Amino acid sequence: MVEEFSFINWIRGRTDLDAENFPVGPGDDCAVMRVGGQLLLVTTDQCCDGVHFVLQQCGARQAGYKGMARSLSDIAAMGGEPMAAVATVAMPRGMDDSQAEQLYLGLRCAGDAFRCPIIGGDVSVWNNPLLLTVTMLGRPVAAKPILRSGAVTGDAICVTGSLGGSQVSGKHLSFTPRIEEARELVFRYPIHAMIDISDGLASDLGHICRESAAGADLWAEAIPISTEAAGREDPLAAALGDGEDYELLFTLADGDAKKLLADQPLEVPVTRIGTITAAKELHLLGKDGKVALWVETGFRHRT
Numbered sequence: 225m226v227e228e229f230s231f232i233n234w235i236r237g238r239t240d241l242d243a244e245n246f247p248v249g250p251g252d253d254c255a256v257m258r259v260g261g262q263l264l265l266v267t268t269d270q271c272c273d274g275v276h277f278v279l280q281q282c283g284a285r286q287a288g289y290k291g292m293a294r295s296l297s298d299i300a301a302m303g304g305e306p307m308a309a310v311a312t313v314a315m316p317r318g319m320d321d322s323q324a325e326q327l328y329l330g331l332r333c334a335g336d337a338f339r340c341p342i343i344g345g346d347v348s349v350w351n352n353p354l355l356l357t358v359t360m361l362g363r364p365v366a367a368k369p370i371l372r373s374g375a376v377t378g379d380a381i382c383v384t385g386s387l388g389g390s391q392v393s394g395k396h397l398s399f400t401p402r403i404e405e406a407r408e409l410v411f412r413y414p415i416h417a418m419i420d421i422s423d424g425l426a427s428d429l430g431h432i433c434r435e436s437a438a439g440a441d442l443w444a445e446a447i448p449i450s451t452e453a454a455g456r457e458d459p460l461a462a463a464l465g466d467g468e469d470y471e472l473l474f475t476l477a478d479g480d481a482k483k484l485l486a487d488q489p490l491e492v493p494v495t496r497i498g499t500i501t502a503a504k505e506l507h508l509l510g511k512d513g514k515v516a517l518w519v520e521t522g523f524r525h526r527t
């Protein structure tokens with residue numbers, strides 16, 4: 225089976241972009257290209273029936289909402305605001321007009337909430353489950369986008385909202401993309417690195433660490449655990465590994481984090497959950513001492 229991240233790394237090894245026009249290529253939440261002196265964010269996300277949603281359970285409208293919201297979340301993760309989207313759908317042969325309309329209305333519901341019009345797309349019919357692909361364009365709200373690679377040793381690691389149990393709560397379908405929160409954070413504080421939590425806290429923090437050639441100490445007791453995850457046998461494991469929380473995970477200097485935590489400027493709480501370290505290892509610090517979640521093995525060429 226193809227392993228997603230090693231495949232992306234394989235592609236990155238074969239990607240040779242002109243950095244002036246394409247400052248960020250594959251491997252971040254969005255690619256970045258320069259158009260007429262402006263930086264443009266580009267992201268694309270697939271939603272497959274049976275993988276990202278179960279159409280029979282959630283309905284076409286919710287599937288459409290999720291398709292759009294996932295791309296919005298990636299724009300937010302770059303410290304961006306959305307500009308427009310194009311959507312492509314391959315519909316199963318049995319899908320009727322009403323379901324197709326609900327799918328579109330779901331896309332619109334998420335897009336309209338963040339002033340992101342759907343400006344085009346493509347529709348086809350096939351003998352397979354529903355496949356929805358949303359491509360979105362955006363722009364950074366500040367001078368530059370926030371990348372995964374910007375974390376600095378000593379940075380505070382912070383997260384919005386609470387984590388874990390998104391499959392049980394339905395948050396993975398109905399989450400609010402953190403567009404407004406990202407804008408507020410980027411305007412008010414010098415954010416160094418950011419990602420949206422799609423794969424899970426441990427995995428997504430791993431992405432920030434690898435891209436920043438750094439490591440992290442995570443404070444187990446500080447991690448905000450959702451109500452749904454709190455009821456589970458191992459709430460901490462759920463918060464670390466469940467994924468699809470679509471919260472923002474970001475780093476900033478210690479002093480700026482103190483100010484942010486005192487201000488609490490967002491509608492959702494911001495929590496500090498650890499510190500970026502120089503060691504290329506991810507550690508969980510808890511009652512049981514220090515547990516290594518991830519250790520970089522060997523030398524990785526960075527350009």
Ligand SMILES: [Mg+2]
Pocket residue numbers: 253297298301419420422
């Ligand atoms: Mg992302």
